[in-house]
Amino acid sequence: MFGAFIALSSFLTKQNDPLKESMERGSNLYAAHCQSCHMAEGAGIPSVFPPLAKSDYLEKNVEASILIVLNGGSEPMTVNGVEYNGMMTALDLTDQEVADVMNYIKNSWGNKAPMVKPQDVRNLR
């Protein structure tokens, strides 16, 4: 009886935390698709791959960041005062996957931001 109560309450807690669930999926996507360039802790490689941890670009340019994950990017950009002019290839992710990976990077390594929903991604396609 007590066990069932614990199981039910942890089920409810999970259901009630959509950001946490999205971040868990995003964490796996990050390891598979992003970590090779942006590194496990989001630190990037100075002047080659920009950081995501405490990135002023990611914090301020919400839509442009989603667009980069959707379409890739090769425009010069400045992140935390350092210039990057590399090339990020487009990744073939669904709206849900883009939202999940955004929620992971925007709420990890000291970052904090409101939740991105699949509909926000769809609106930018």
Ligand code: HEC
């Ligand atoms: C092949 C290496 C590579 C991979 C893989 C990659 N990126 Fe990038 N990313 C870059 C480069 C290079 C830039 C800078 C592009 C430019 O100069 O226009 C960038 C820029 C960004 C930016 C905006 C700048 C910043 O640091 O805030 C975000 C956000 C981002 N990437 C997120 C992701 C996410 C999320 C994934 C995985 C879904 C990913 N990247 C996969 C190389 C990569």
